[in-house]
Amino acid sequence: MPEDFKPNAVTELLGRSRQGDAAARSRLMALVYGQLKELASRHMRGEGPVPAMQTTELVHEAYLQMFSGQVPDWPDRRHFFSYASTVMRHLLVAQARQRLSQKRGGDLLRVSLSHVAHQPRDSELVALDQALSRLAAIDARKSDIIVMRFFGGLSIDEICAVTELSPATIHAEIKAARGWLFQAIEGP
Structure with a gap:
């Protein structure tokens, strides 16, 4: 059986990559290139009609960040793709911050979480990222679930597989996290 068709091919290649192969x-x-492009496409959906970065460029930038220097010890493909999603999110937020700093009056706006989920502007993406960072400091699990669901585009079943939690727990965590994020972005 060719290596690419083995069930654990990605996990094996991750281990060998970490050893410098x-x-x-x-x-x-x-x-994994096709899957990374699909993940990047999910991240780019809210970028508007003229995204600042193309999907291929986002994949390549993420790859460079992930494999430059010390390669993290990803135990399996799920952790690899979760990490890739986080790297892509950070790249898009950094780019949004850069665009904001170039605009006149680049003050952050207070926006609703429901609006951000549809088509975030740069300031909204930055506000959401800041709120997610604060949430991660308080409850990393809730933050990770939100990132996997809304930035990574993972289904509830996929999140269950990654976190080993039940669908009911995932739904409860998403509901609680959304409420917390709404308060963090909107204020009292």
């Missing part, structure tokens, strides 16, 4: 890193990228 450049050929394994190349095969890994070839194997």
Whole structure:
């Protein structure tokens, strides 16, 4: 059976990449490239009609960040894709911050979480990222679930597989996190 079709091919290639195997890193990228592009596309949906970064560029930037220097020890493909999603989110937020700093009066706006979920502007994306960072300091699990669901585009079942929590718990965590984020962004 060719390596690319083994059930644990990504996990095996991650381990070999961590040990410095450049050929394994190349095969890994070839194997997951399509999935990374799909993940990047999910992140880019809210960027409006003219996104500041193209999907391919986001994938390549994320790859460079993930594999430059010390390669993290991802135990499996789920952790790898979760990490990739986080890196993509940070890249988009950094780009939004840069665009805000270039605009006149780049003050942050107070916006509703429901509006941000539809089509975030730069200031809204930055406000949401700041709120998520504060939530992560208080309750990392809730923050991780929100990132996986709304930035990573994972389904409830996929989040259950990653976190080993029940669907009812995931729904409860999302509801609580959304309420907390709403308060953090909107204020009292």
